Amino acid sequence: MKASPIALALAAALLASGIHAAEPTPTSTGAPVADDATVAAEGSGGQPPLPVRELGEVSVSAALDQARNALSPDTGSSQYVIDHKAIVQLPLGASTPMNQVLLQAPGVVQDSYGGLHVRGDHANLQYRINGVIIPESIGGFGQSLDAHMIDTVTLLDGALPAQYGLRTAAVVDITTRNGHDLGNGGSVGITGGSNATLNPNASVWGSKDRWSWFFTGNYLESDAGIENPTSSRKPIHDHTDQVKGFGDVSYLIDNDTRLSLLFGVANNRFQIPNNPNQTPQFGYLDTVDFNSANLDERQRETTRFGVLALQGKLGATDYQVSVGQRYSRLAYAPDRIGELMFNGVASNVTRSNRASTLQADFSTPLGGRHTLRYGIWGSFERAVSGNDAWVFPADADGEQAGTTPINILDGSRLVAKTWSAYVQDEWSLAENWTLNVGLRGDRYQLVRSESQLSPRLGLVWQASDGTTVHAGYSRYFTPPATEMIASFNIAKFDGTTNAVADSGNNTPLAERSDYFDVGVQQRLGDAWTLGVDAYYRKVRRLQDEGQFGSALVYSTFNYAEGRVKGVEFTANYEQGPLSAYFNASLGKAIGKRIISSQYNFAPDDLAWVNQHWIFLDHDQKLTSSGGVSYALDDATRLGASYLYGSGLRKDGAVPNGASLPAYFQLNLNVAHDFVIDDFGPLHVQLALINALDRTYELRDGSGIGVGAPQFGPRRGVYLSLQKDF
Numbered sequence: 001m002k003a004s005p006i007a008l009a010l011a012a013a014l015l016a017s018g019i020h021a022a023e024p025t026p027t028s029t030g031a032p033v034a035d036d037a038t039v040a041a042e043g044s045g046g047q048p049p050l051p052v053r054e055l056g057e058v059s060v061s062a063a064l065d066q067a068r069n070a071l072s073p074d075t076g077s078s079q080y081v082i083d084h085k086a087i088v089q090l091p092l093g094a095s096t097p098m099n100q101v102l103l104q105a106p107g108v109v110q111d112s113y114g115g116l117h118v119r120g121d122h123a124n125l126q127y128r129i130n131g132v133i134i135p136e137s138i139g140g141f142g143q144s145l146d147a148h149m150i151d152t153v154t155l156l157d158g159a160l161p162a163q164y165g166l167r168t169a170a171v172v173d174i175t176t177r178n179g180h181d182l183g184n185g186g187s188v189g190i191t192g193g194s195n196a197t198l199n200p201n202a203s204v205w206g207s208k209d210r211w212s213w214f215f216t217g218n219y220l221e222s223d224a225g226i227e228n229p230t231s232s233r234k235p236i237h238d239h240t241d242q243v244k245g246f247g248d249v250s251y252l253i254d255n256d257t258r259l260s261l262l263f264g265v266a267n268n269r270f271q272i273p274n275n276p277n278q279t280p281q282f283g284y285l286d287t288v289d290f291n292s293a294n295l296d297e298r299q300r301e302t303t304r305f306g307v308l309a310l311q312g313k314l315g316a317t318d319y320q321v322s323v324g325q326r327y328s329r330l331a332y333a334p335d336r337i338g339e340l341m342f343n344g345v346a347s348n349v350t351r352s353n354r355a356s357t358l359q360a361d362f363s364t365p366l367g368g369r370h371t372l373r374y375g376i377w378g379s380f381e382r383a384v385s386g387n388d389a390w391v392f393p394a395d396a397d398g399e400q401a402g403t404t405p406i407n408i409l410d411g412s413r414l415v416a417k418t419w420s421a422y423v424q425d426e427w428s429l430a431e432n433w434t435l436n437v438g439l440r441g442d443r444y445q446l447v448r449s450e451s452q453l454s455p456r457l458g459l460v461w462q463a464s465d466g467t468t469v470h471a472g473y474s475r476y477f478t479p480p481a482t483e484m485i486a487s488f489n490i491a492k493f494d495g496t497t498n499a500v501a502d503s504g505n506n507t508p509l510a511e512r513s514d515y516f517d518v519g520v521q522q523r524l525g526d527a528w529t530l531g532v533d534a535y536y537r538k539v540r541r542l543q544d545e546g547q548f549g550s551a552l553v554y555s556t557f558n559y560a561e562g563r564v565k566g567v568e569f570t571a572n573y574e575q576g577p578l579s580a581y582f583n584a585s586l587g588k589a590i591g592k593r594i595i596s597s598q599y600n601f602a603p604d605d606l607a608w609v610n611q612h613w614i615f616l617d618h619d620q621k622l623t624s625s626g627g628v629s630y631a632l633d634d635a636t637r638l639g640a641s642y643l644y645g646s647g648l649r650k651d652g653a654v655p656n657g658a659s660l661p662a663y664f665q666l667n668l669n670v671a672h673d674f675v676i677d678d679f680g681p682l683h684v685q686l687a688l689i690n691a692l693d694r695t696y697e698l699r700d701g702s703g704i705g706v707g708a709p710q711f712g713p714r715r716g717v718y719l720s721l722q723k724d725f
Contacts, residue, residue, distance in 0.1 A: 075436035091687035106583035112710035120589030121169030137328035158517035159472025162438025179212035193718030227710035238273035257312035272297035344497030444479035452477035466523035480508035546705015559591030577631035663696030
């Protein structure tokens with residue numbers, strides 16, 4: 001992309017901010033966050049900032065938090081907020097994995113290996129912590145973030161303002177807990193139960209003078225680390241050990257300035273579960289039989305990140321500038337003999353990615369009706385892929401020609417650069433109308449350079465005190481996830497049992513789409529909030545991901561065209577001791593003609609998809625979630641939650657032409673706060689996961705880019721103890 005359009009827009013924004021730096025400083029805030037998981041399609045309303053007249057650490061921190069919110073508008077988009085109270089009320093409380101927390105939001109579909117799909121997209125989530133973008137780790141099933149750190153998590157989707165780009169299926173915006181709000185103290189606890197699960201955790205927080213801190217860490221071991229490939233109660237060879245940690249240290253330089261250091265680490269190890277009674281397809285030396293229940297395949301995922309952020313105010317302009325780095329590595333170790341006999345190839349697969357980032361966001365009020373927001377983003381990535389493969393020789397027909405394996409080494413090193421800039425004006429047209437107009441430019445450089453200028457438009461109408469209507473349009477540019485790209489030399493495998501057709505474009509392409517979104521939220525009295533939202537997305541070069549090979553890691557490919565549409569409904573109730581939520585969404589996601597990484601697909605499937613629209617493998621027609629929590633008294637609370645899906649896609653008469661059976665998972669829990677002499681309060685929570693013990697299949701191993709069958713969890717009982725101090 002020629003830099004001139006972006007540079008001119010950004011220069012104009014900076015000039016305007018300088019001209020108006022001496023004007024009054026009204027900022028804008030969204031609607032208040034509810035106590036429980038609530039949906040809100042919100043605009044910005046032009047509210048004055050918190051007054052701060054003296055250096056009190058808590059009040060200064062609160063004012064800076066509000067200023068940070070002013071940097072991140074949601075005008076014209078949809079959002080769903082889940083706060084710490086709502087997370088604690090889930091069956092596993094704050095020990096709930098991050099993907100299970102997000103499944104409580106509308107339009108979020110669960111997949112195998114902890115994967116999530118929001119509004120018909122495959123992954124493509126953007127994670128932000130306290131307004132700072134954290135590049136996603138290498139795809140797989142490891143969870144890098146821990147729910148103990150969350151004060152609130154907001155799922156933003158729909159037609160997003162110009163501030164949000166690149167990963168736009170949804171923005172997972174996390175606000176962390178902090179010592180200024182919590183005071184000095186900490187918490188220790190442990191969760192244990194079915195499948196030999198043991199999950200201790202510890203957190204400590206506090207503040208002194210201008211310093212504040214929050215640290216948390218936990219360890220998890222379980223014999224059900226990944227979805228079982230069979231319907232049995234106990235998976236075979238499925239142990240996991242996971243360690244996660246997070247820290248946030250802040251220093252108040254003065255009334256208007258804060259320096260923060262965010263860092264996190266995750267080290268997760270998995271056994272790959274076995275599917276017994278499989279028949280070997282290849283011979284190995286003198287061996288012709290292998291018990292598939294004895295396979296020993298393993299995977300390790302490591303992620304660590306650190307961000308240094310400076311937030312403050314220059315005249316009337318709020319700003320946050322940050323530099324950061326994220327390193328992620330995946331290593332898959334095969335059972336060499338077993339995989340050769342079952343698949344004809346056994347590969348030690350390694351992938352690593354180091355992303356260095358720069359982010360700057362600014363917000364300047366212009367008079368009483370306009371708020372100008374502008375900023376830049378830069379990312380420099382180094383991705384390394386390795387493939388140490390063992391294969392058998394094959395004849396011209398692809399049949400095994402010998403039983404002695406041969407070794408083939410392959411790999412790649414990629415450097416990707418991303419630059420983005422945006423400018424947007426939030427304009428209060430009238431007392432109840434807000435218009436957000438923006439322009440965003442993105443450039444992604446890998447093997448080729450791709451770029452786009454993307455207009456954004458959002459409108460919010462506060463029709464009454466209880467009714468909010470929003471509508472928006474966004475042009476999106478989504479480059480391929482660099483950490484997913486593995487550029488191997490296909491020709492090296494010619495004449496082996498891992499040979500594939502070298503056809504088409506083997507480099508993933510950036511996706512380009514037009515996104516339309518409209519919704520309404522209605523408050524009924526003080527207890528009820530209802531919402532409905534409809535969306536439509538027209539896509540060129542639609543990105544999807546698939547698992548190709550034994551390693552549980554995804555690779556990106558493109559359809560030439562895509563169409564995604566749906567409608568969501570939400571209901572929330574909170575009155576006295578009772579709170580409840582309900583979400584339901586209807587969706588449809590289809591694509592046509594695979595135009596990149598064609599070598600991963602069977603020729604018959606390619607031929608069909610090139611001529612016909614097909615459902616995407618992660619399409620699910622109906623998805624629903626809900627929950628209820630009731631306080632019997634100040635110390636005892638009962639809860640229940642559920643997940644429902646009409647079933648992901650599988651192969652039928654055509655690729656992805658049928659659906660798996662519908663599933664329903666009911667979870668129950670009871671919690672009580674005990675007060676023990678000389679020990680103090682102790683929180684105890686008992687959870688029953690999949691209380692009805694319904695067996696259901698997420699995947700059956702068929703479908704475009706689907707690697708293996710996976711089943712949902714069987715009934716499990718878990719006890720949690722948590723002690724605050």
